[in-house]
Amino acid sequence: MTPHALSPRALIAWLRFLSWPALRHQAGRQALALLAIALGVALSYGVHLLNGAALAEFGSAAASLNGQPDLVLRAPGGTVQEDAYAQIAGLPEVAQASPVLGGQAQALDAKGQPFNVTVIGLDMLQAGPINPDLLPRLASPLDGLDPGRVFPNAALLRRLGPAGAEGQVLRLRAASSDSGQVQSLDLRIGPSSPDGGPPRAVVDIAAAQVLFGRLGQLDRVDLRLAPGVSPSEWLARQRLPAGLSATPPADESARLGRLTQAYRVNLGVLSLMALFTGSFLVFAVISLSVAQRLPQWALLGVLGMSARERSALVLLEGLLLGLLGSALGLLLGWQLAGLGLRVLGSDLGLAAISGVRPALQFSAAQLPAALLFGGLGLTVSLLSAWLPARSVQRMPVAQVLKGLGQRLSEGPPVWLGPALLLLGLGLALLPPISWPAALAGVPVAAYAAMLAVLAGGMACVPALLRLSLGLLAWSRPGASLLLLRERARDQAGEASRALAGVLVALSLSVAMLVMVGSFRDSLNQWLSQMLPADLYLRSALRGSAGQQAPLPPALVDAIRGSAQLRDIRLQRSQQVWLDGMPAGADPLDLQARELDEQSLPLAGALAPAPAGQTRLTPIYINEALRDAQGLRPGQTVQLRLQPGGPPLPVFVRGVWRDYARQSGAVLMPLSAYRAWSGDLRVTELYLWLPPGADPKASSEALRALAAEPQDLEIAAVSELRAISLHIFDRSFAVTVWLQAVALAIGLFGIAAAASAQTLARRREFGLLLHLGFTRADVLRLLGLEAVLLCGVGAIAGLALGLCLSAVLIWVVNPQSFHWSMDLSLPGWRLAALLAAVFVAGVLASLLAGYRAVAQQAVQAVKEDW
Structure with missing residues (x-):
């Protein structure tokens, strides 16, 4: 702003414009927009933190379990013979050759119930430099060579209870790999190992071979080469025994990342739904702010403030909302992730794979992610403020100052909506990308197709509103219907912007409801086919x-x-x-x-x-x-x-x-x-x-036929089905909360947008009251407009949601998880969702317009110069 462009009167007006009463009048709606940005950033950042914590913890646990060898010697069939180990260990450039043999054994917990324990057999003398996190602290390294001792970790000791005291006897039972015969081994409990993973026990490798019936066999050999020896050069000049290969150790955290990539990406995209929906609420709030202050903006323009300066002030409002909302969202996201890990134990299903309980710790490596999600919230806020800023920049200040008003902008061209829908169809037919490697297999084109379908559906709303006027042709003509038709015809673009937030949230909620319902029905049918017995x-x-x-x-x-x-x-x-x-x-x-x-x-x-x-x-x-x-x-x-x-x-x-x-x-x-x-x-x-027959009694009778009843797992198929469906519902419970947050933000958005439109129409309502309309007549007009708007929104949201669910079911899921399913429409739940959104939208519009027909609407006509 140039100092010479404003007169003292304009300066006083500008100071009054920024005075406390004006800010206090907008505080409630600004706080709502701030909350929308904060929730969107918090959900997306919180999901990212949960995923990252689980992967980092699994990577740390895998590193302690697998150690840090230079090379790992394996056989294609999974069994390395001891004579091959002896040949490799004798090579001059091999500093350590640590044999490893592991498997699952059974132990009894403090209540006498069997549970599985991971048993790792090591040569304590060789494993020290490679697997230090698995070895207990012993008075003498020779104590670790006792095949009659077992070294449990903390998780195993917790399961054993008092029976896990040092010196007690732990009985381990395992099935032989070759004969299937059950081996039993009694071991004295020694000092605990520092391993922080799930229940595990370290034993001498000879004891592991006896326990698993694999005498003379190994799973792998971890090699540590002499200092200065390159693993690749050493492999190039060595002739390994036939059938063996040596490779660098696998990156287990990267393996888990690939395994859970589809789940994490899909959940991350879904978590962005609230932020995407919140952008429309921010747009509605800033539009409302602009609509309420149109006379002030016009006055400032007449007194010398340039169009670019007016636009910059609106963008500054969006910038402040974005900065505060993003900062609050990052703090809230950290707290939500910490709450999920500490109280709910929620690591988004990754504990079932990794077997670890992740912890949330701040580090410098998390700063780029925080900047990314914070910048995303800031970008959303600025983009939401851009259209109102353009409106203030292009406003004819003299006409607005005389009370003639203006539209925010013209609606999109008629061809844009169908073109975007066709583009979405084309993108949905593309295969997943293979480059870059970080996104290999991710259905990026399918996500772009969903975005194109959403944008195309919103662009089609003005045309749908105009087409819906044909449904009113049968009704008896009247002043209210005439006004409704003319407004729907002329203001369809503004109406579609009022619908944008709730339309996006509703369509995504319908899509997720149909996809989850279809998946659940398909899973239930699959369980019946794969588990057909009792x-x-x-x-x-x-x-x-x-x-x-x-x-x-x-x-x-x-x-x-x-x-x-x-x-x-x-x-x-x-x-x-x-x-x-x-x-x-x-x-x-x-x-x-x-x-x-x-x-x-x-x-x-x-x-x-x-x-x-x-x-x-x-x-x-x-x-x-x-x-x-x-x-x-x-x-x-x-x-x-x-x-x-x-x-x-x-x-x-x-x-x-x-x-x-x-x-x-x-x-x-x-x-x-x-x-x-x-x-x-x-x-x-x-x-x-x-x-x-009673399944429980039959199970007990069958269990009694076994020499060791605890060796059998017998379950009624109905119980397995119920457990599987419970796990499914629990896995998708987070989607319900994300949908609820997005819908709430969308409904607040339609209320704010309705407030912006009714405030801009105060003179129109005042004129109607002067011409003989009663307040009830004006409210009836607003009710008809809300019914038309929300009805079209509900129908469009249902249609868009079904299109998006088709992309999810037939494209995203097969490409992400390699799972196909049958389309199943949950009719009653869809009807309840549409009815709830329709009623809430109509009530929100009526409440937002109630103040517009107060006495101030009559006085507003006098503002016309």
Whole structure:
């Protein structure tokens, strides 16, 4: 502002414009806009902090568990022989060669209930420099070589209770990997290890070999080279024993990041919904502020303030709102994340994968993220203030000062809405991007499609308002309807801006409601198809690689002959390799079971065997394997029980839905698996009970058939289904809160926008009162406008929400999680949501317009110069 441009009178007006009464008059609405920005920033930043804390904690736990070797020696089948270890350990440039053997064992807690413990076998003398976080503090390093001692961590001691005191005996039980026989080992409890992860125990590697029945076998060998030796150069000049490979240690935190990327990205995008919706509330509040002060703005313009200076002052208001709201949002987001971790234990589902409880700690590495989310809130606020600023810049000050008013801006061109909708359709058909690596596999095009659909739907609202006037043609003509038609025709652009916030929140809420409902219904149906029996039985023990331990054959025969059952079906869970998989890839999960194609949750049609190859074994792959390997029904592939083992030629008969995992899995007939492998063992049983049988009593009778009843896990399928659905509902509970916050912000936005419009129309209402309208007539007019506006908004929100749900169900979920599902419309919940938003919007508009028909509206006509 140039000093010479304003006269003393203008300076006094400007000071009065910024006086305390004017600020106090706007304080409530400004606080509402401030809260909208703060909530949007807080939710998005809080979700980012929760994700980051969980990943950082898992990375720290994985680093302590895996140590810091230079190279890791492994065998493709997962078993390294001790003679190969001896050859490597004797090489001159190898400083330490630490053998590792681990697995799952069973122990009894303080209440006598069995639970699983991760057992790690180490050579204490070699593991010290590589795995210092796993080793206890011993008086002598030789104490760690005692195969009769066990060193628990703090989590295991908490589970054991008083029985975990040093010197007590801990009994560990595990299933042998080869025979499936249960091994039992009694060990004296020694000093605790500093490992801060889930229940784990460190033992001498000889004790681990006995416990898991793997004498002479190792999982891996961690190598620490001599100082100055480059791992890559050492590998280039070494000839490793046949069948072994040495690679740098895997980045487990990066692995978990890839595994949970889709979940975190989707939740992060959803958390931005409140900030996106809040931008429309900020726009409405600033528009209201501009509308209330139009005479002052006009007076300042007449007295010498330039158009650019007026625009800069409005942007300054948005800047202040953005700075304060973003700062408050960052503080609130930190508190929300801390509350979620301390009180609710909420780490967004990542604890189920990592097995750790993350902690929230501030560090300099978090500063860029805080600046990013703070800058995002500031950007949203400035963009929301841009249109009102342009309006003040372009306003004809003389006409406004005479009370003629003006519109904020013209509405969007008619073609823009359909064009954006078509653009969204085109983007939804694009595959996920593969570059940059940080976004590989993320459905960026699908998210852009959703944004284009939202923008296109908002651009179509003015045309929908004008089209809706045709519905009023049948009604008896009157002054109120005439005014309503003319306003809806001429002010459709401003009406669409009033609807913008609630339209975005409603459409996103409808989309999430339909997507979550469809997912839940599909999951429920999938559980019924994959768990068709009354009872599900498996061993409570795990093998050394964490796989399900086989059931004893005598137990299977006893259960088969039990009078408690009407029918029984067998399943063998195993790991297999597929030819063409990348080197070092994880094996596939195989479920060999007695199949009924009619009951499988298939995704697509079945394919016949290739011509002339009718004897090929049919397999059924899940969607993750189909997408990872580019397989299609009818293709022939080869399976192997071990890398380099005898192949089994098979053909892909079909693709099945697998909501239990995001990695590759294969289904095949049990008879074909047994003929191929010669393995007659069973890992799971599906049991049908006679009509009227009590599942609990039958479970106890079956458990009594086992030599060790605690070795069996028996659950009613109805209980498993209820638990699975409960976990599902809990996982998506956060989306309900995010939707509620966004809807509340949207409703506040429509109230603020209605206030802005009614304040700008005070002279119009005053004129109507002078011409004979009563206050009830004006309120009736406002009610009709609100019903028309909110009705169109509800219909448009429903249509947009259904379009967005189609993108979520048929594009985002298959590309992110490799899960397809059937569209299911929760009719009553949709109707309740639309009715609630419609009623709330009408009431908000009526309350906002109530003051506009007060006595001041009559006096406002006298302001016309």
